[in-house]
Amino acid sequence: MNELSTLLNSLFQANSLISLAVLAACLIVSWAVVRLLRGKSTTSGAGSGSVWFGERIYDGVLFPASALVIAYVAKLTLAGTVSAAVFKLAVPMLISLLVIRLTVRVLRASFPNSRWMRVFERSVSWAAWLAVLLWVTGVLPLLLSAMEDIRWKVGTAQVSLRDALEALITGGLVMMLALWVAAAAERQLLRGTEVTGAGGLTNSDLSVRKMVSNLVRAGLLFIGLLLTLSTVGIDLTALSVLGGAVGVGLGFGLQKIAANYVSGFVILAERSLRMGDMVKVDNFEGRITDIRTRYTVIRALNGREAIVPNEMLITQRVENSSLADPRVLLTSTVQVAYGTDVRALQPVLEAAMVSVPRVLTDPGPSVQLTTFAADGMDLSLLFWILDPENGQGNVKSEVNLAVLAVLNERGIEIPYPHRVVQVTSPARAAHEFIPKD
Numbered sequence: 347m348n349e350l351s352t353l354l355n356s357l358f359q360a361n362s363l364i365s366l367a368v369l370a371a372c373l374i375v376s377w378a379v380v381r382l383l384r385g386k387s388t389t390s391g392a393g394s395g396s397v398w399f400g401e402r403i404y405d406g407v408l409f410p411a412s413a414l415v416i417a418y419v420a421k422l423t424l425a426g427t428v429s430a431a432v433f434k435l436a437v438p439m440l441i442s443l444l445v446i447r448l449t450v451r452v453l454r455a456s457f458p459n460s461r462w463m464r465v466f467e468r469s470v471s472w473a474a475w476l477a478v479l480l481w482v483t484g485v486l487p488l489l490l491s492a493m494e495d496i497r498w499k500v501g502t503a504q505v506s507l508r509d510a511l512e513a514l515i516t517g518g519l520v521m522m523l524a525l526w527v528a529a530a531a532e533r534q535l536l537r538g539t540e541v542t543g544a545g546g547l548t549n550s551d552l553s554v555r556k557m558v559s560n561l562v563r564a565g566l567l568f569i570g571l572l573l574t575l576s577t578v579g580i581d582l583t584a585l586s587v588l589g590g591a592v593g594v595g596l597g598f599g600l601q602k603i604a605a606n607y608v609s610g611f612v613i614l615a616e617r618s619l620r621m622g623d624m625v626k627v628d629n630f631e632g633r634i635t636d637i638r639t640r641y642t643v644i645r646a647l648n649g650r651e652a653i654v655p656n657e658m659l660i661t662q663r664v665e666n667s668s669l670a671d672p673r674v675l676l677t678s679t680v681q682v683a684y685g686t687d688v689r690a691l692q693p694v695l696e697a698a699m700v701s702v703p704r705v706l707t708d709p710g711p712s713v714q715l716t717t718f719a720a721d722g723m724d725l726s727l728l729f730w731i732l733d734p735e736n737g738q739g740n741v742k743s744e745v746n747l748a749v750l751a752v753l754n755e756r757g758i759e760i761p762y763p764h765r766v767v768q769v770t771s772p773a774r775a776a777h778e779f780i781p782k783d
Contacts, residue, residue, distance in 0.1 A: 365432035376413035397451040410444040442474040528563040609656035626665035683759040698748040722761040
């Protein structure tokens with residue numbers, strides 16, 4: 347508490363106002379530098395919500411980092427001239443803000459739709475501001491000294507609670523940097539691409555980029571994990587024993603997860619399924635919107651999404667409407683009355699079907715007489731479309747309306763079901779049903 351009292355007394359000195367003015371100038375200069383860099387930068391990561399610049403300039407990583415550097419330089423330059431109490435309080439606060447901004451921005455870029463990441467972000471924020479409070483009050487050095495006395499034996503080494511805490515913080519920072527680099531690499535690889543292959547890219551090119559992105563992400567996270575283990579003090583040669591245990595675990599409880607990961611890379615490497623393809627899996631039909639290392643996201647035309655494990659796409663039958671040829675054949679049926687001149691009606695109906703915008707002319711539509719039914723003749727209307735992802739029911743409805751207009755115009759009847767009802771007298775009915783000996 348003596349250190350806190352000394353700090354408070356220093357803050358109320360006359361030259362502390364000069365230090366506050368210098369600190370305010372440092373923050374303004376930092377804001378201006380970040381604003382200038384953001385305005386001139388045209389890279390992919392310079393947009394709104396990026397890790398460096400954030401959404402409002404001051405909530406990115408670059409603002410607290412530049413403010414920390416400028417304030418520290420000002421502190422060294424003005425040492426002995428003005429009171430250092432303001433900078434002694436501002437520097438740890440800027441460090442805490444830098445850690446919080448780095449964690450929040452990297453996690454939001456890497457896991458944008460994860461709920462538990464929000465809880466982790468709050469936990470990091472509370473821990474960072476608590477560390478600043480303990481440092482300012484002078485309790486943190488005493489707490490670290492007490493943690494140094496708490497030791498336990500790990501193998502042949504003695505590890506203290508302070509060592510474990512410092513290793514945890516260092517490992518967390520290493521993992522944050524690995525996630526940051528992985529997210530930046532993925533964004534760069536997929537820049538300018540959409541599911542439909544924007545920018546002149548085909549679905550195959552987009553799938554290859556997605557595979558490379560997943561490999562880069564997995565490799566960087568693995569390297570970050572190794573560096574984290576090194577900072578903790580774990581001998582990496584001991585991972586051979588751990589690898590054997592992991593192998594046993596994969597052979598029993600984790601084999602499905604491992605199979606899904608391997609299947610994901612096989613799908614991306616073989617290009618049997620690509621982002622943007624129209625597929626049907628387990629009676630669920632839709633467009634592939636994302637291929638992850640463990641699962642694939644399929645979005646139906648009605649907006650529903652299915653998360654399909656990659657192993658299912660390898661071991662089960664999958665109907666891909668876009669693999670070799672994106673054209674899809676659709677069929678509708680209409681019944682006309684007996685006595686209709688079908689040969690004369692066929693070219694008229696085909697011309698009406700071609701008039702629908704999404705119906706292809708090559709191959710063109712066709713009308714076939716398929717069945718002589720009880721009430722009339724069944725005609726099959728066959729036509730091709732090139733964009734099944736835009737819906738199939740809507741184009742089928744337009745074709746049916748065009749056909750109906752032709753039939754109404756020519757006065758061709760769509761027959762109703764005909765039934766013959768025979769009425770008999772009660773006496774006759776009773777006579778017919780009397781059992782005979």
